[in-house]
Amino acid sequence: MKRLLVRRGAAGLALGALAATGLASIPTAAHAAVAYATVGGSAYSGSDYYDDNTDTWVDCDESGVLDADETAPWSDNGVPVSRGYSMAGTYTDPANTVDKVNVSASGSATVSSTPFTGGGTPTTITGTAQATAAAISQGATTRCDTYVSSQSGAQGELVLTQPVWVTLTVSGNGNGGGFIQLGGSDGGAYVGVGKRGTASASALLSPGEVNFSFNASVGASAEGTAEGTSSYSGTFKIELQPVGSASAISGKGKAYTQFGARDCATGNVTAAITKKAKKKAKQIVVSVNGKKAVKLKGKKLKKRALVLPAAPSSAAEVTAKITLKNGKKVTVTRSYLACS
Structure with missing residues (x-):
C-alpha cells in the first residue's frame, strides 16, 4: 500500500500545479487579455500490491490506455471552447493472470468568457466540467490495489490593471468534488463543494497577475472485494467587477x-x-x-x-x-x- 499512497499524493501536487500555472502555457489570441488559458482534463491510474512472501512491492501488469491528458487553448472572445478525454485499460496480477481489474475514466470541460479589459469593465467567466472514474475487478476479489483519478476544468491568468471585486460561485453534483480558486500576490479566494450543493465567496484583488482555475474531480479504487465507480459534474462562474460598481436601478x-x-x-x-x-x-x-x-x-x-x-x-x-x-x-x- 505504501507505494500506491505515494502515487495518490502526487495527485494533490498535480492539482496544485494545475491551479497555479494551468495544464499548459498556451497564450490566447493577440487581442485577448486572458493569458495562459487552457481547458480540458486528465486521468491517471496505478496498481500494485505488497507480497508478504517475497517482502517486496509488485507492480500489476498493464494493458490498454491507462492515462489521458487533453487540453485546448481558449480566449475571452465569448466563444465557448470544450475539450474531452478518456482512457480504459486493465491491470493483471503477474503471479495470477486470472486476477484482473478493469479501469476507465473520462471527462470534459467547457469554458467561455466575456472580454477582459484589465478590470475597467465587468468580466464573467463561466464553465462546466464533468469527470468519471471506475475500477472493477473481473473476479470476486483482487490482490491488485488499484486507483483511478479523473479531473477536468479550465485555468488561466489575468493581469489586473486596477483593483477589482471577484465573486466565485460553484455548484456540483455527484460523488466527487469541485472547486474554483483565484489568487494573486496578495491573496485571493477559494470555493469548494462536495457531493451536492452550491457555494460562493468574494474578495478584493489588487492590480497584478492573477491565476485562476475551476476543476471537477473524482476517484475510484479496487482492492480485495471492494471496487467502485464515481462521477461528478459542476458549473462554475467567476465574476470580476471594478470597485464601486453599481447594480441596475430597480423600482x-x-x-x-x-x-x-x-x-x-x-x-x-x-x-x-x-x-x-x-x-x-x-x-x-x-x-x-x-x-x-x-x-x-x-x-x-x-x-x-x-x-x-x-x-x-x-x-x-x-x-x-x-x-x-x-x-x-x-x-x-x-x-x-x-x-x-
Whole structure:
C-alpha cells in the first residue's frame, strides 16, 4: 500500500500545479487579455500490491490506455471552447493472470468568457466540467490495489490593471468534488463543494497577475472485494467587477430620482431629482444603507443634484422613497460595491 499512497499524493501536487500555472502555457489570441488559458482534463491510474512472501512491492501488469491528458487553448472572445478525454485499460496480477481489474475514466470541460479589459469593465467567466472514474475487478476479489483519478476544468491568468471585486460561485453534483480558486500576490479566494450543493465567496484583488482555475474531480479504487465507480459534474462562474460598481436601478420611482456613479475617491454617490418629480412629487426621502440622508419637500424639490455621503470601505445601497401629490408612493434603489 505504501507505494500506491505515494502515487495518490502526487495527485494533490498535480492539482496544485494545475491551479497555479494551468495544464499548459498556451497564450490566447493577440487581442485577448486572458493569458495562459487552457481547458480540458486528465486521468491517471496505478496498481500494485505488497507480497508478504517475497517482502517486496509488485507492480500489476498493464494493458490498454491507462492515462489521458487533453487540453485546448481558449480566449475571452465569448466563444465557448470544450475539450474531452478518456482512457480504459486493465491491470493483471503477474503471479495470477486470472486476477484482473478493469479501469476507465473520462471527462470534459467547457469554458467561455466575456472580454477582459484589465478590470475597467465587468468580466464573467463561466464553465462546466464533468469527470468519471471506475475500477472493477473481473473476479470476486483482487490482490491488485488499484486507483483511478479523473479531473477536468479550465485555468488561466489575468493581469489586473486596477483593483477589482471577484465573486466565485460553484455548484456540483455527484460523488466527487469541485472547486474554483483565484489568487494573486496578495491573496485571493477559494470555493469548494462536495457531493451536492452550491457555494460562493468574494474578495478584493489588487492590480497584478492573477491565476485562476475551476476543476471537477473524482476517484475510484479496487482492492480485495471492494471496487467502485464515481462521477461528478459542476458549473462554475467567476465574476470580476471594478470597485464601486453599481447594480441596475430597480423600482418604479426611477422616473423621479436617478442614482449615478459612485466616486471611489470619496465613496459618495451622486443622485438627481428629475423635472417630473418637481411637477408630481410631494416629498422625496433618500437613505443610504437604511439611514435617512436627505429629505426634500416643497421648494426643496427644485434641487436637481445631490451628493450622498458613503464610506468608501463599505458597500452602499441608496433608496429614494417618493410620495406623489396623488398620494401614491413609489421607490427606487441602487446598490454599489465597496471601493476598498
